Amino acid sequence: MSITQELLNQVDALARRAGDAIMEIYGRDFAVEHKQDNSPLTEADAAAHHIIADGLARLELKAPVLSEEDTAGFAGADEHGRYWLVDPLDGTKEFIKRNGEFTVNIALIENGKPVLGVVYAPALNTGYVAAEGLGAFKTEGDAAPVAISVAEHQTGTPWRVVGSRSHGGGELPALLEKLGEHQLVPMGSSLKLCLVAENAADIYPRLGPTSLWDTGAAQCVVEQAGGTVVQLSGEPLSYANTREVLNPYFLVLGENDVNWPALFA
CATH class of the missing domain: 3.30.540.10 (Fructose-1,6-Bisphosphatase, subunit A, domain 1)
Structure with missing residues (x-):
C-alpha cells in the first residue's frame, strides 16, 4: 500500500x-x-x-x-x-x-x-x-x-543551534567552540528537529541519549523538508534494529554540505 x-x-x-x-x-x-x-x-x-x-x-x-x-x-x-x-x-x-x-x-x-x-x-x-x-x-x-523547507546557512551569520531544554550534553560546548559564532536556541521534545526543518535553526547536535520513538516522526519531517539526520559515523539515523531502542549520537543539518566531521576531529 x-x-x-x-x-x-x-x-x-x-x-x-x-x-x-x-x-x-x-x-x-x-x-x-x-x-x-x-x-x-x-x-x-x-x-x-x-x-x-x-x-x-x-x-x-x-x-x-x-x-x-x-x-x-x-x-x-x-x-x-x-x-x-x-x-x-x-x-x-x-x-x-x-x-x-x-x-x-x-x-x-x-x-x-x-x-x-x-x-x-x-x-x-x-x-x-x-x-x-x-x-x-x-x-x-x-x-x-x-x-516548509530547510535553507543554507548564510556565510558570515551566526549559526542557529538548537539545544535541549532538559537534557544537556557534556560534549556540546567543545562542538560549539569549533562551530564558531552561534546563537543557542533552547527547545524541548522533537520540536528541536522541526525547527531545523522549517528553517528556524541551522543545526541540532544531539550528543546525549534518545530513543527511536523520540526522533522517527521528526526525522521524516526534516528529510522531506530537504535536511539530513546523520550519525557521527556518517550513516543516516536508522530504525532497522528495534532490539536496540537507544539512538547513537546524531546531527540534524539544514544543509548537506556542512563539514560536520571537522567538528569532531
Missing part, C-alpha cells in the same frame, strides 16, 4: 485526538510516577498511547506498533519491513514543567527509514506532517498547512 495524502491526514487527526486527551490532563492536577530508568510518567502518556494504538489498528494500512508505552507488545516489523513508531507524549519533563514544549510523535517506518511522520504540539496547537512523495508541512492553529 502506497502512502497517500488521506493516510497522512488520518494519522495527523489521530495525533490531534491524542493531543486533546493530553491537554485535558494538562489542565488539572496529575500524578507523576517514574519508570525503572527514572524517566517520568504521567496518566497523559498512557491516555495518549491507548488512543493512538486503537486508532492505528483501524487504519487500512496494518502494521505492528512500537510505542514507548508498550515495548513488550512489539514483535517486530511486518513482512514488508514496516511498523508504526509512536511516542504518545514526547517531552514529559516539559509537560510536567508546563512550558508547552511537548509533542505527540507518530512515524511509519519502512525498511529502517521513516517514510511518514506526524509531530503535534497540542499546547502550542502546532503540527508538522511529512511523507515520502508528499513533502513536509507545518500547521499553526486553524490555518491551512504551509510547505
Whole structure:
C-alpha cells in the first residue's frame, strides 16, 4: 500500500485526538510516577498511547506498533519491513514543567527509514506532517498547512543551534567552540528537529541519549523538508534494529554540505 495524502491526514487527526486527551490532563492536577530508568510518567502518556494504538489498528494500512508505552507488545516489523513508531507524549519533563514544549510523535517506518511522520504540539496547537512523495508541512492553529523547507546557512551569520531544554550534553560546548559564532536556541521534545526543518535553526547536535520513538516522526519531517539526520559515523539515523531502542549520537543539518566531521576531529 502506497502512502497517500488521506493516510497522512488520518494519522495527523489521530495525533490531534491524542493531543486533546493530553491537554485535558494538562489542565488539572496529575500524578507523576517514574519508570525503572527514572524517566517520568504521567496518566497523559498512557491516555495518549491507548488512543493512538486503537486508532492505528483501524487504519487500512496494518502494521505492528512500537510505542514507548508498550515495548513488550512489539514483535517486530511486518513482512514488508514496516511498523508504526509512536511516542504518545514526547517531552514529559516539559509537560510536567508546563512550558508547552511537548509533542505527540507518530512515524511509519519502512525498511529502517521513516517514510511518514506526524509531530503535534497540542499546547502550542502546532503540527508538522511529512511523507515520502508528499513533502513536509507545518500547521499553526486553524490555518491551512504551509510547505516548509530547510535553507543554507548564510556565510558570515551566526549559526542557529538548537539545544535541549532538559537534557544537556557534556560534549556540546567543545562542538560549539569549533562551530564558531552561534546563537543557542533552547527547545524541548522533537520540536528541536522541526525547527531545523522549517528553517528556524541551522543545526541540532544531539550528543546525549534518545530513543527511536523520540526522533522517527521528526526525522521524516526534516528529510522531506530537504535536511539530513546523520550519525557521527556518517550513516543516516536508522530504525532497522528495534532490539536496540537507544539512538547513537546524531546531527540534524539544514544543509548537506556542512563539514560536520571537522567538528569532531
